[in-house]
Amino acid sequence: xxxxxxxxxxxxxxxxxxxxxxxxxxxxxxxxxxxxxxxxxxxxxxxxxxxxxxxxxxxxxxxxxxxxxxxxxxxxxxxxxxxxxxxxxxxxxxxxxxxxxxxxxxxxxxxxxxxxxxxxxxxxxxxxxxxxxxxxxxxxxxxxxxxxxxxxxxxxxxxxxxxxxxxxxxxxxxxxxxxxxxxxxxxxxxxxxxxxxxxxxxxxxxxxxxxxxxxxxxxxxxxxxxxxxxxxxxxxxxxxxxxxxxxxxxxxxxxxxxxxxxxxxxxxxxxxxxxxxxxxxxxxxxxxxxxxxxxxxxxxxxxxxxxxxxxxxxxxxxxxxxxxxxxxxxxxxxxxxxxxxxxxxxxxxxxxxxxxxxxxx
Amino acid sequence: xxxxxxxxxxxxxxxxxxxxxxxxxxxxxxxxxxxxxxxxxxxxxxxxxxxxxxxxxxxxxxxxxxxxxxxxxxxxxxxxxxxxxxxxxxxxxxxxxxxxxxxxxxxxxxxxxxxxxxxxxxxxxxx
Numbered sequence: 001x002x003x004x005x006x007x008x009x010x011x012x013x014x015x016x017x018x019x020x021x022x023x024x025x026x027x028x029x030x031x032x033x034x035x036x037x038x039x040x041x042x043x044x045x046x047x048x049x050x051x052x053x054x055x056x057x058x059x060x061x062x063x064x065x066x067x068x069x070x071x072x073x074x075x076x077x078x079x080x081x082x083x084x085x086x087x088x089x090x091x092x093x094x095x096x097x098x099x100x101x102x103x104x105x106x107x108x109x110x111x112x113x114x115x116x117x118x119x120x121x122x123x124x125x126x127x128x129x130x131x132x133x134x135x136x137x138x139x140x141x142x143x144x145x146x147x148x149x150x151x152x153x154x155x156x157x158x159x160x161x162x163x164x165x166x167x168x169x170x171x172x173x174x175x176x177x178x179x180x181x182x183x184x185x186x187x188x189x190x191x192x193x194x195x196x197x198x199x200x201x202x203x204x205x206x207x208x209x210x211x212x213x214x215x216x217x218x219x220x221x222x223x224x225x226x227x228x229x230x231x232x233x234x235x236x237x238x239x240x241x242x243x244x245x246x247x248x249x250x251x252x253x254x255x256x257x258x259x260x261x262x263x264x265x266x267x268x269x270x271x272x273x274x275x276x277x278x279x280x281x282x283x284x285x286x287x288x289x290x291x292x293x294x295x296x297x298x299x300x301x302x303x304x305x306x307x308x309x310x311x312x313x314x315x316x317x318x319x320x321x322x323x324x325x326x327x328x329x330x331x332x333x334x335x336x337x338x339x340x341x342x343x344x345x346x347x348x349x350x351x352x353x354x355x356x357x358x359x360x361x
Numbered sequence: 362x363x364x365x366x367x368x369x370x371x372x373x374x375x376x377x378x379x380x381x382x383x384x385x386x387x388x389x390x391x392x393x394x395x396x397x398x399x400x401x402x403x404x405x406x407x408x409x410x411x412x413x414x415x416x417x418x419x420x421x422x423x424x425x426x427x428x429x430x431x432x433x434x435x436x437x438x439x440x441x442x443x444x445x446x447x448x449x450x451x452x453x454x455x456x457x458x459x460x461x462x463x464x465x466x467x468x469x470x471x472x473x474x475x476x477x478x479x480x481x482x483x484x485x486x487x488x
Contacts, residue, residue: 016397032423033398228397228424294445296401296421318400318423347419 004049005145005206013224020227021114023050028226035229036320039192040361042221043151045213046230048198049206052116053144054123057106058135065107068126068269069099070252072262076101081172081189084260085252086119087270091277092248095119096240098189100174108140112242116141126269145206149213150196157217158197162186180212191230193237193359232317235326238288238358244299244315245286245328251277254330255286256358285336286314288360289344289353291325297344297353303329304343304350310335313344321361327353362485363390365456369472370481371432376456377475379466384433387460388420388451391485396422399451402444404461409437411464413471418461420451433471435464
């Protein structure tokens, strides 16, 4: 199993460790609910060093990325971040990612840990088979440690350790500068729906950054957060997680990701299949539901409407903020478009599930 | 971690307290800690009958679903009505306020198959 540079620090903190995508990661420290609420009310620190980083540079980097990804890279300016996806020709998703533009000919892709090798091989294949020859692809995943500092107190905590003007750093933009004397990418992004930052430093500096942030943030309520709360936090905001809402068999258009799928930007991988599917009518749609009774909807549970199975739960949990079962379910489009009552099968019971707006919280 | 002397234990991490012919049943401190924050509890109804080893309820944490198995056979005579509304009681007080059901013993000899506190502690630490 692979370990991040912070592995020993997690063990020292008494974290419960689990295998996640081939990595030995902390699932919780003080408890999922406590950690979840800390991020909503104060701040939390996540080790996300397992995430992959792929650098694309060269004169044709822009054209290549415009072809390889679903979102419109021409909208990005230097220092800006874009949420986007890599798709197969079939329209299914290779991975979702954030794309960083350093300059017109240099970009960094932050991808899901378990998909890093697959993504890199996919990009190499596209590069080989495409006419965009003049660029370089480098898998830099081992070079970086990545920490996410998230929550309403995140900016106040980071301010203590940096002279970089955070008030000038807008959401989905990044700066490069020192935090606690360590040079890094300071990105105002995250996966929690709260204000916050994702910090990319050299792998060797990761442990020092973690300790400095925890020390500076503790008086403001900062605590370490494991993967358990990372999942409940993203689900309350309706953010997709690869392998659940999006997979090789699910198109972004089915998963409420039309906003990152720019069908009019010109050719890109998967576009033709998406246009065809859109014309034929997408069979499934992702919907958000809240359980109308006690219970916890979970991944894979069948969804019923009028006694007929119409889909399944892609992700579900007990929302720590709402104290209610919430789920994203992939269901038949016609049912999704109607306001017919849904039910989720939990063991022997069919529990009514009401449509909900996103974000849940 | 707590292993009260007066209780009997199963390998599935339930505890049993016997008073006359009634067994009070819950999940152990070890079980609640392994589960993490309990967010949902499903209990049987008074009058339901269970054979030893059969699932009589479900405990769910944020991440996991766990069946709870009858350590002894018998009829449910009382359930802890507070648990479904306040499942976190299972984390805070697994051996007292977090009791789950009371079962009237059908066969007291089944108690002989349960572990005492020392044996359960050894079982858990070996695990």
